[in-house]
Amino acid sequence: MHHAKPKHEFEPKIIAFVCTWCTYAGADLAGTSRMQYPANVRLVKFPCTGRIDPVFILKAFQQGADGVLVSGCHPGDCHYMAGNFHARRRFAAFRKLLEFIGVDLQRLQFSWVSAAEAGKWVEVVTELTERVRAMGPMREFKDLALEEQWSGSLTTPELQEAYEAI
Amino acid sequence: MTTEIIYSAVGEAIRTEAERVLADGTVAAVVGYTMARRKGSAQPVVLTKPEEANQLIFSAACVNNLAVYLTKAKKELPREGRIGIVVKSCDLKALVGLLGESQLKRDSLYIIGVPCVGVLGSTLQPSVELNAETVADKCRECDDRMPQGADFVPTVALPASPALEKKYAVEIARLEAMTPAERWSYWQEQFSKCIKCYACRQVCPFCFCEQCLCDRNKPQMVEGTPRPAGNLAWHLVRAMHLAGRCAGCAECERVCPMDIPLNLLNRKMSRELKELFHSEAGFEVREKGPLAEYNEQDDQSFIK
Amino acid sequence: MSRVGVFVCHCGENIARTVDVERVARAAEQLPGVAFATDYKYMCSDPGQGLLKRAIAEQRLSHVVVAACSPRMHERTFRKAVEQAGLNPFLCEMANIREHCSWVHEDREEATTKAIEIVGMLVERVKKNRVLPTITVPVTKKALVIGGGIAGIQAALDIADAGHQVVLVEREPSIGGHMAQLSETFPTLDCSQCIMTPKMVDVANHPNITLHTYSEIEQVDGYIGNFQVTIRKKARSVDEQKCTGCGVCLTKCPQNKIPNSFDCNLGTRSAIYVPFPQAVPNIPVIDREHCTRFKTGKCGVCQKVCGPGAVDFEQQDRLLVEPVGAIVVATGFNLYSIDEKPKGSEIKGYGEFGHGRIPDVIDGMTFERLASASGPTGGKILRPSDGKEPRQVVFIQCVGSRAREKGISYCSKVCCMYTAKHTMLFKHKVHDGQAYVFFMDARTPGKSYDEFWRRSIEEEEAVYIRGMVSRLYQKGDKVVVMGSDIAVGVQVEIEADLVVLATAIMPRQGADSLAQKLGISYDKYHFYSEAHAKLKPVECATAGIYLAGACQGPKDIPDTVSQASAAAAKVMTLFAKEQLEREPVVARVSEKNCVGCFSCRKVCPYGAVEEKEIWDRNGKLIKTVAYVNPGVCAGCGTCQATCPSKSVELDGYTDEQIVAMIEAL
Numbered sequence A: 001m002h003h004a005k006p007k008h009e010f011e012p013k014i015i016a017f018v019c020t021w022c023t024y025a026g027a028d029l030a031g032t033s034r035m036q037y038p039a040n041v042r043l044v045k046f047p048c049t050g051r052i053d054p055v056f057i058l059k060a061f062q063q064g065a066d067g068v069l070v071s072g073c074h075p076g077d078c079h080y081m082a083g084n085f086h087a088r089r090r091f092a093a094f095r096k097l098l099e100f101i102g103v104d105l106q107r108l109q110f111s112w113v114s115a116a117e118a119g120k121w122v123e124v125v126t127e128l129t130e131r132v133r134a135m136g137p138m139r140e141f142k143d144l145a146l147e148e149q150w151s152g153s154l155t156t157p158e159l160q161e162a163y164e165a166i
Numbered sequence B: 001m002t003t004e005i006i007y008s009a010v011g012e013a014i015r016t017e018a019e020r021v022l023a024d025g026t027v028a029a030v031v032g033y034t035m036a037r038r039k040g041s042a043q044p045v046v047l048t049k050p051e052e053a054n055q056l057i058f059s060a061a062c063v064n065n066l067a068v069y070l071t072k073a074k075k076e077l078p079r080e081g082r083i084g085i086v087v088k089s090c091d092l093k094a095l096v097g098l099l100g101e102s103q104l105k106r107d108s109l110y111i112i113g114v115p116c117v118g119v120l121g122s123t124l125q126p127s128v129e130l131n132a133e134t135v136a137d138k139c140r141e142c143d144d145r146m147p148q149g150a151d152f153v154p155t156v157a158l159p160a161s162p163a164l165e166k167k168y169a170v171e172i173a174r175l176e177a178m179t180p181a182e183r184w185s186y187w188q189e190q191f192s193k194c195i196k197c198y199a200c201r202q203v204c205p206f207c208f209c210e211q212c213l214c215d216r217n218k219p220q221m222v223e224g225t226p227r228p229a230g231n232l233a234w235h236l237v238r239a240m241h242l243a244g245r246c247a248g249c250a251e252c253e254r255v256c257p258m259d260i261p262l263n264l265l266n267r268k269m270s271r272e273l274k275e276l277f278h279s280e281a282g283f284e285v286r287e288k289g290p291l292a293e294y295n296e297q298d299d300q301s302f303i304k
Numbered sequence C: 001m002s003r004v005g006v007f008v009c010h011c012g013e014n015i016a017r018t019v020d021v022e023r024v025a026r027a028a029e030q031l032p033g034v035a036f037a038t039d040y041k042y043m044c045s046d047p048g049q050g051l052l053k054r055a056i057a058e059q060r061l062s063h064v065v066v067a068a069c070s071p072r073m074h075e076r077t078f079r080k081a082v083e084q085a086g087l088n089p090f091l092c093e094m095a096n097i098r099e100h101c102s103w104v105h106e107d108r109e110e111a112t113t114k115a116i117e118i119v120g121m122l123v124e125r126v127k128k129n130r131v132l133p134t135i136t137v138p139v140t141k142k143a144l145v146i147g148g149g150i151a152g153i154q155a156a157l158d159i160a161d162a163g164h165q166v167v168l169v170e171r172e173p174s175i176g177g178h179m180a181q182l183s184e185t186f187p188t189l190d191c192s193q194c195i196m197t198p199k200m201v202d203v204a205n206h207p208n209i210t211l212h213t214y215s216e217i218e219q220v221d222g223y224i225g226n227f228q229v230t231i232r233k234k235a236r237s238v239d240e241q242k243c244t245g246c247g248v249c250l251t252k253c254p255q256n257k258i259p260n261s262f263d264c265n266l267g268t269r270s271a272i273y274v275p276f277p278q279a280v281p282n283i284p285v286i287d288r289e290h291c292t293r294f295k296t297g298k299c300g301v302c303q304k305v306c307g308p309g310a311v312d313f314e315q316q317d318r319l320l321v322e323p324v325g326a327i328v329v330a331t332g333f334n335l336y337s338i339d340e341k342p343k344g345s346e347i348k349g350y351g352e353f354g355h356g357r358i359p360d361v362i363d364g365m366t367f368e369r370l371a372s373a374s375g376p377t378g379g380k381i382l383r384p385s386d387g388k389e390p391r392q393v394v395f396i397q398c399v400g401s402r403a404r405e406k407g408i409s410y411c412s413k414v415c416c417m418y419t420a421k422h423t424m425l426f427k428h429k430v431h432d433g434q435a436y437v438f439f440m441d442a443r444t445p446g447k448s449y450d451e452f453w454r455r456s457i458e459e460e461e462a463v464y465i466r467g468m469v470s471r472l473y474q475k476g477d478k479v480v481v482m483g484s485d486i487a488v489g490v491q492v493e494i495e496a497d498l499v500v501l502a503t504a505i506m507p508r509q510g511a512d513s514l515a516q517k518l519g520i521s522y523d524k525y526h527f528y529s530e531a532h533a534k535l536k537p538v539e540c541a542t543a544g545i546y547l548a549g550a551c552q553g554p555k556d557i558p559d560t561v562s563q564a565s566a567a568a569a570k571v572m573t574l575f576a577k578e579q580l581e582r583e584p585v586v587a588r589v590s591e592k593n594c595v596g597c598f599s600c601r602k603v604c605p606y607g608a609v610e611e612k613e614i615w616d617r618n619g620k621l622i623k624t625v626a627y628v629n630p631g632v633c634a635g636c637g638t639c640q641a642t643c644p645s646k647s648v649e650l651d652g653y654t655d656e657q658i659v660a661m662i663e664a665l
Helices: A023-032 A054-062 A082-102 A120-135 A139-149 A157-165 B002-023 B049-053 B066-070 B090-099 B167-177 B180-191 B199-203 B228-242 B251-255 B262-277 C021-029 C046-058 C071-082 C098-102 C108-126 C150-161 C190-204 C247-251 C292-296 C299-305 C365-369 C416-427 C449-456 C511-518 C556-574 C600-605 C638-642 C655-663
Strands: A015-017 A041-047 A066-074 A109-114 B029-035 B041-045 B085-086 B108-114 C004-009 C035-038 C063-070 C092-096 C136-137 C142-146 C167-170 C210-214 C214-223 C228-233 C320-324 C325-330 C333-335 C361-363 C392-399 C436-438 C462-465 C468-477 C478-485 C490-496 C498-503 C506-507 C543-545 C579-582 C587-589 C609-615 C622-628 C649-650
Touching: A015 A023, A015 A054, A015 A120, A023 A120, A023 C071, A023 C098, A041 C108, A041 C506, A041 C655, A054 A066, A054 A082, A054 A139, A054 B228, A054 C655, A066 A082, A066 A120, A082 A109, A082 B228, A082 B262, A109 A120, A109 C098, A139 B228, B002 B029, B002 B085, B002 B108, B002 C071, B029 B049, B029 B066, B029 B108, B041 B049, B041 B066, B041 B251, B049 C004, B066 B085, B085 B090, B090 B108, B167 B262, B180 B228, B199 B251, B228 B262, B251 B262, C004 C021, C004 C046, C004 C108, C021 C035, C021 C063, C021 C108, C035 C046, C035 C299, C046 C063, C046 C071, C063 C071, C063 C108, C071 C092, C071 C320, C071 C462, C092 C098, C092 C108, C108 C655, C136 C649, C142 C150, C142 C320, C150 C167, C150 C190, C150 C210, C150 C325, C150 C556, C167 C214, C167 C228, C190 C210, C214 C511, C228 C325, C247 C299, C325 C511, C325 C556, C361 C365, C365 C416, C365 C498, C392 C416, C392 C478, C392 C490, C416 C436, C416 C449, C416 C498, C436 C478, C478 C498, C543 C556, C600 C609, C600 C622
Parallel strands: A015 A041, A015 A066, A066 A109, B029 B085, B085 B108, C004 C035, C004 C063, C063 C092, C142 C167, C142 C325, C167 C210, C325 C543, C361 C498, C392 C436, C392 C498, C436 C462
Antiparallel strands: B029 B041, C136 C579, C214 C228, C228 C320, C333 C506, C468 C478, C478 C490, C587 C649, C609 C622
């Protein structure tokens, strides 16, 4: 009964940093409710969005993520009272920094998804996946990584050959 | 020539005050500026005897933020007793931040504030006249020329600040007008110059961690090598860690051997935090900085 | 070198239908550090767990990843199984390939690839997991109850009856609180003193209860199971051991015209006094502010007439330190004093109601004292100005409450009911009297409450006028009440003999400073905050501290007593074990790296971060670093994300573990 899924040229890697109490549970509920969403997202579970260090977002992009999602409890619902409030400030500042150095913020999504909001989880993940898919791969960080591996230029055919062999 | 007249009066007052506080035992040492070997140049000095006080000077070449001598570089200081320190108002803001972060105690400091009309942007020619061309970029945007809350400030009348082009503001606006891709390539060009000498970290009064996150290898959060990915990560982590704390002494930018516009990132973050959370660093000793507190009504328009 | 075992569950068909579980296991086998991988129909079943335990033993596994359902479902199951097999339970992780994979994707290829990647991430993570010992905290099985009103009394009695020691601290010279002041109680009209005083006596006689009246909390240190509480026992000027409560001193004290606050200043008392005849303990206090001896050095009559020689003018405040394991906060409420605007408060007074200016405008508690058989009028309703019996009484509801523009937006919850009760008590005592009530809505949820309210109208003939009062003024010996009847749409003017204001319930003065001592949070009105509005209504977010009664929000007596018993049950649950066990997901500080900026302390919602001084061998202070109290830490990790040098790490969610997962991407 599977309907043919459209094949895309590019499947983005999406990494989601979520808190265990709300968004992880919301994603669980999407499963129990048998909702469907793109298979691009990989979850990293935290006790609280307050635990999420901005460096993780950076690290995710460096490791080849094309889009990053950070999601936790709605304000006032934090299991630890205030973790998400601290996170909200931290990320409000960090995204401004990323924007300033030229990261397209379309690739970075923040959301509040409660343990009951399976539908919202599906919506957020689907929307981000589709948006990033349309944007194409996150070249910037990958190019940086490539530069690390090769600092010279391919001036001779021998070098070119050696490079391709790698 | 007014600058020279003002600063020589300031220097005189500092010498007298330093001698007094050293002689009467108020302080165990005074951190200030003295003449360096090249004509017109200045360097930091730590004095412990009243008779040494005459070595102190103040001039437009006194660029260093001496706050760092109270934390990381404190090995040169006596371990007991109060420390006198000569600060410009930008340096004082760093002290205020350090007080808020439990790195210093107010009652162990004797703050000698300097009425300041600006310092040189570059000390390559330390004797050059201080004017609209030679003044440091940070001084162009400074509105607080009299240090507030110091223990001693020489009584010197300062002329009205000239209206100078605010270079950081202009540059931030220029970058903000670019597309993300253009900004990315601008910063990659800047960051690619970085040789990871960490002079910016060494000179920063707020980089007081005993072990920097970026030096850790379990896990390696930031690549240590001076290559593009690691450079970018270092400068982002640095800007983020200073956000809400840096008050713009611009020492990082001054000491950068590769001329990376480091303070530009700091100014941008400072501006954003002011806009988002109405918080500015360095004006009062605060228990919590903007990223250590929250308001339930904080903006969350960026969160779905 | 790690020897990770990977166990892929089919979950019957739930996973296997969409995910090629065999391929997942084969792929897992290839991962570095994986020593064993297999798939099985039901991992959570007995044979499944048996398979896991056998593999741990036979394959000498060091870490385990179970790829199955959500960890929220079975993490406990598998960690227990792993523990039974002799491994530390925290060396086991679950890869969620059901809720997050097989159930949300249809494409078998896609789902299988995703499952393989999820397993890969968790394998990398588990290799960085450390052995975490379960944290145990000793429990002092003695409880502190703050506040000796009905809430505190109920909680103290329940805990004491369960066999545990209780220290009950009351600020006033007697326990009893507001309930002791009430005349009769809704909806049954039983006399408040009759049901209250036996409980007060029970407290006094209970072998497990130590009562400290006329005492306040000075300082609270420590954490759940291990609090150190400093109590200030204020100088009573009467030796509690020697006093027999004969009361001669009260009758002989020449300074006997002091307004009695227990009677809302309607009656008087002497300078040496017990607040009311049934006070517990029945030991007087000298009010040093009014006592001639303390003011001028002369007098001393009480000392002379005291047979046992209990009066002691030299007595000083004493500080006691009590170790306790749990704290019940039951500090109750105050009525909003409408004539005075509280200092520095957003709350505006009701100057237009003339309270404090017009003697016959009183609040509900004053009416209680007028109606009380043991009150200053012996239960006769007599108005304060001239002692005449009022014929027409106007009751005004929602004075303060539900008036956003006046600063309080909440409903005080009990006023509708007590006003209905007041109209009845009035009618019972003044048969030809008429009660009018100005009200916004009548809020009467509660067992037999609405019936009670209807009775006040239908049987006791109270006239309810829907509308607010705009102004009160004195005219001759009447108080003119001007208001509107919005149901009919007309202005109403009533010449009343007495006006009773149902003023809002507010937290006790000083509720905020007590909260700061306890390290608990409060709302903008200073009502204490519960940990969860629905599921943890009696717990504070600070572990080991529980709430009872109106200090948490306006409450009637049945709700207060229920909450007090609930708080007592929570305390008993805590005391049921010798040691408090908790998940070891707590933050830990590297003392070597910490530079003591205390950013962690600034963001910790639990106040779990303390200062720790590091000294060298010569007794010289090297530095002051942060220390996370594992008994208090709840494991959110906000400290770690804030710490610039990452000198504080959350066990179970270390940077190494997180980065390992990201790098496996």
